[in-house]
Amino acid sequence: MIPDWNWANDFLKGGRKKYERPLYDRRLRIWKTNKWDADSDINIGHAWNLINPLVTYHKDGTTTIQAPTYPHGWSALRGYSTRFTINRYAGIKVMQRNFKFYLEEEDAPLSPPKIQGCRMCKQSGLIDSWCSPVTCWGGRNSNDRKCPEHPDAVLRTGSGWHDLPCEHGDYRGHTVTKGQPCYSCGGAKKRDYGSKPERTQWTGTPLRLRDGKIIKSAATLLERMVADYVEPIG
Numbered sequence: 001m002i003p004d005w006n007w008a009n010d011f012l013k014g015g016r017k018k019y020e021r022p023l024y025d026r027r028l029r030i031w032k033t034n035k036w037d038a039d040s041d042i043n044i045g046h047a048w049n050l051i052n053p054l055v056t057y058h059k060d061g062t063t064t065i066q067a068p069t070y071p072h073g074w075s076a077l078r079g080y081s082t083r084f085t086i087n088r089y090a091g092i093k094v095m096q097r098n099f100k101f102y103l104e105e106e107d108a109p110l111s112p113p114k115i116q117g118c119r120m121c122k123q124s125g126l127i128d129s130w131c132s133p134v135t136c137w138g139g140r141n142s143n144d145r146k147c148p149e150h151p152d153a154v155l156r157t158g159s160g161w162h163d164l165p166c167e168h169g170d171y172r173g174h175t176v177t178k179g180q181p182c183y184s185c186g187g188a189k190k191r192d193y194g195s196k197p198e199r200t201q202w203t204g205t206p207l208r209l210r211d212g213k214i215i216k217s218a219a220t221l222l223e224r225m226v227a228d229y230v231e232p233i234g
Helices: 005-013 080-090 221-229
Strands: 020-022 028-032 042-046 055-057 063-065 093-097 100-104 115-117 126-131 134-136 162-164 174-181 190-192 207-210
Touching (some): 005 020, 005 028, 005 042, 042 080, 055 080, 063 080, 080 093
Antiparallel strands (some): 020 028, 028 042, 042 055, 055 063, 115 190, 126 174, 134 162
8 A cells, every 4th residue: 555645644643743753764754734624745854954855746646756855966866765665655666877877667567579589599599597516414423523425525624514526527606608598588589678667767856646646737838839830759
């Protein structure tokens, strides 16, 4: 369930002040914008910055998310705690890719499939594996400190164990070329590099949500006129 105004209001009722209390989660705090208004917006943010809430719940069931940009251009979105808070309390994922930030909505539509040769195994379906020798502890409990199963084995000093050769006859760990199916494509030699959730780039400006989805505002008359006048690219 995605938290909303009703959830936040019930949580505040359990506190002493009824309009502000700790969230008991990574020094987060929850408070009403107007403590005298029973229908006031309810905010969630860091305890050391109550001026800039990260999540704001509204009585109509919508939620506003935002992340401030501080002097010298430092965005609060660069902090994992900020992204995690918005994800947990607004129901929308915030992720960072190449120093840019993106939103992934609840049940976001997927991009078209893009079947290509596997880049991990170079379309062979196999990747290198690691083979280790087998350890035998047969001499640990023997009185003469010898392995009853392998009389010729040389036991490790004071330990009672010794190595057995692996299936390749090696006593040391070693790489086996193309020794296991590729974990990226499952041995199919191809994989789908598409079918990814569509994401929206975000700079941290206030954005309204409902049920974990961005509320698309209707285009203005000027925007519609420009869209009709300018031919789309592609």
